Amino acid sequence: MAAQIRTIDQLDLAGKRVFIRVDFNVPLDEKGRVTDDARIRAALPTIRHAIGKKARVILASHLGRPKGDPSDKEKFSLEPAAQRLSELLGIDVILADDCIGDGVKKAVADLPEGKVLLLENLRFHKGEEANEESFCRELASLADVWVNDAFGTAHRAHASTAGMARFVKEKAGGFLIQKEVEYLGRVLAKPERPFVAILGGAKVSDKIKVLENLIGKADSVLIGGAMAYTFLAAKGVPVGKSRVEQDKLELARKILDQAKAKGVDFELPVDHVCATEPKETAERVVVNAQAIPDGLMGLDIGPKTLDRYRQRILAAKTVFWNGPMGLFEQKPWAEGTFGVAKAMAESPAITVVGGGDSAAAVEEAGLVDRMKHVSTGGGASLEFIEGRELPGVKILEE
Numbered sequence: 513m514a515a516q517i518r519t520i521d522q523l524d525l526a527g528k529r530v531f532i533r534v535d536f537n538v539p540l541d542e543k544g545r546v547t548d549d550a551r552i553r554a555a556l557p558t559i560r561h562a563i564g565k566k567a568r569v570i571l572a573s574h575l576g577r578p579k580g581d582p583s584d585k586e587k588f589s590l591e592p593a594a595q596r597l598s599e600l601l602g603i604d605v606i607l608a609d610d611c612i613g614d615g616v617k618k619a620v621a622d623l624p625e626g627k628v629l630l631l632e633n634l635r636f637h638k639g640e641e642a643n644e645e646s647f648c649r650e651l652a653s654l655a656d657v658w659v660n661d662a663f664g665t666a667h668r669a670h671a672s673t674a675g676m677a678r679f680v681k682e683k684a685g686g687f688l689i690q691k692e693v694e695y696l697g698r699v700l701a702k703p704e705r706p707f708v709a710i711l712g713g714a715k716v717s718d719k720i721k722v723l724e725n726l727i728g729k730a731d732s733v734l735i736g737g738a739m740a741y742t743f744l745a746a747k748g749v750p751v752g753k754s755r756v757e758q759d760k761l762e763l764a765r766k767i768l769d770q771a772k773a774k775g776v777d778f779e780l781p782v783d784h785v786c787a788t789e790p791k792e793t794a795e796r797v798v799v800n801a802q803a804i805p806d807g808l809m810g811l812d813i814g815p816k817t818l819d820r821y822r823q824r825i826l827a828a829k830t831v832f833w834n835g836p837m838g839l840f841e842q843k844p845w846a847e848g849t850f851g852v853a854k855a856m857a858e859s860p861a862i863t864v865v866g867g868g869d870s871a872a873a874v875e876e877a878g879l880v881d882r883m884k885h886v887s888t889g890g891g892a893s894l895e896f897i898e899g900r901e902l903p904g905v906k907i908l909e910e
Contacts, residue, residue, distance in 0.1 A: 517685045517693060517908040520558055520659050525567035527625055531655035532558060532686060533672045533904075535662035535888060536573035536593040536630075544586075546596045550875060551664065554888050556600060558661045558686035559628065563601075566625040570654055571597075572611060572634055572672050573662065580638030582610075594630045605630055611637065612650040620654050634672050641668075643675040652679035661686025664867075664889035666904030667896075674903040685908045688888065693905060695864050695885035696896045704829035704862060705731055710821070710852060712737030713835030713869070716760045720767075721898035722834070727770050732777040732828075734821045736813045736837030736848055740781050743768065744802065752786070752804035779821070783814030785838065785845060792842040812838025813848035825855040834866035834894060840873055849873050857882035866893040 534555040539547045546552070562569045578588040594607040606623075608616050611631035623629050634640040639647025648671045652658070658680040660666065665673045666689065677683045685693070699707075709730040711719055716739045726733060735743060741754035746764035771778035783801060786808040787794035797808060804810055813821070818837075825831055833856060837848030850873060856863045857879040865874050865883055868890030880886050887893040892902060 517690065517905065518683070519690045520561060520684045520686050523657060523682055523684055525562055525565040525657065528567055528656040529570060529620060529623075529654060530562050530567040530657045530659060531570045531572065531651070531680070532562065532659045533662045533665075534559075534571050534573050535664040536571075536590060536597075537575050537664065538593055538596075540592055544592050546592050548875070549596050549600070551888055552593060552596055552600060554688050555661055555686070558659065558688060559597075559601065561687070562659075563603075563626050563628065567657075568620070568623045568625055569628045570620060570623070571628060571630045572651070573630075574635040574640065574665070575633050576635070578633060578635050580635065580641070582636035585636075588633050588636070590630055590633050597628075597630065601628070603628065608632055612647070616654065634670075640671045643669055643671050645675070647671045648675040649679055651676040655680050656682065658683045659686050660904050660908060661688045662904065663689050663692040663887070663892055665892070666889065666902040667892040667900075669903035674907045677907045683908060685905075689905065689908070691885060692887055692889070692893070692896075695862075696866075696887065696893060698862065699830060699832045699864050700725075700729065700897065700899070703729065706828050707830040707832075708732045708734065708824050708828040708861075710734045710736070710825075710831065710833040711835050712739065712837045712849070714738040714755065716742045716757055716764055716767075719835065719894075720763065722894055723767050724770070725897060725899050726832070727767070727774055727776050730776060730832075732779065732824055733771065734779045734824060736781065736817075736821075736852070737835050738810075739835075740813070741810055743780050747780075750803045750806075751810065752806055753788075753809040754804055755809070779824070781810070781813045781817040782820065783816045784810040785812040785814055785847070786810050787844070790839055790842075792844060794844070796844045811845040812840075818848050818851045821852060822855040825852070825859050825861070828859060828861040831856055831859060831861045831863045832866060832897070833864070833870050834868065834897070836869045836873060840869070850877050853877045853879050866890070866897065
């Protein structure tokens with residue numbers, strides 16, 4: 513659980529060099545255009561606040577995995593992000609040709625108050641992911657104030673997300689980090705009841721720690737996605753050709769026992785949408801029972817399951833969701849995932865979506881504005897819900 517963090521609105525920014533770590537790791541098409549600007553839009557309140565307070569705004573981010581090699585600049589440059597940010601802010605955003613060095617120092621020195629400079633991809637330098645002290649000090653030399661607003665990378669102890677903060681006089685969280693910590697923290701510490709947790713995705717192994725932490729806190733846990741078949745198999749229910757983690761059956765039984773011991777309502781699908789193979793062209797078969805016949809594989813929760821989950825969601829006061837209910841990227845197997853998103857949009861509960869595929873589904877369904885909070889960090893939100901300390905948040909508490 514995170515303690516109180518100091519936020520950007522508590523600082524005097526006028527005339528100061530304000531270094532804001534943002535998460536502009538956005539998807540690009542083959543022509544290098546931004547295809548989803550959600551992460552850029554998520555950073556706008558913090559950036560606009562700094563501009564309005566007459567700060568000299570220095571933004572930094574990574575993009576992709578160039579592995580410390582700047583030679584592939586065409587593929588990993590932040591130029592498309594700078595262009596999109598410029599359109600959203602309605603002002604010119606200057607893109608530096610690097611993130612450290614004399615040229616960057618000069619660009620920062622020349623930056624007027626209320627203007628924005630975006631540094632080039634931090635991961636063109638090995639020192640970023642290695643959190644090298646010399647690289648941390650180089651970045652820190654550009655800043656009077658360090659602001660972290662990149663929740664998506666807050667679980668990484670990199671130079672820009674944590675290391676450099678030790679060498680900057682003032683530090684604070686941006687509005688996005690503040691909102692993430694507030695909503696995810698509320699799910700863990702003070703959920704209004706009934707509290708329903710919905711977990712999906714392919715593997716039980718990816719969600720073990722989340723499950724173990726939530727079983728002690730949630731009133732109901734609703735399971736979907738391929739991980740449901742591992743739980744069903746652990747209970748001795750036939751699952752046909754469905755994906756099962758054979759080496760996790762014992763663990764699944766242990767989790768089921770924990771839920772029972774704590775009086776948690778642990779729900780598994782009671783019907784399924786199946787096919788002979790996970791292809792869009794495969795014939796869609798609704799299996800109106802919990803057991804799946806030989807030769808078929810479960811690819812989505814069935815209509816009865818969706819209805820049961822929907823009733824739980826509508827009656828809840830707090831809902832946390834992470835992981836799709838089926839192979840939602842393909843239309844025949846998307847109903848369960850979009851049905852859950854729709855039920856959350858209609859629920860009066862505090863609805864928190866934990867990043868990753870669930871956030872993508874909510875975005876695709878056009879329901880982002882109807883959720884209380886959609887996390888921008890898949891891995892970071894899961895680690896937070898697991899109860900782990902995030903280096904990029906921890907440093908703000910000190």
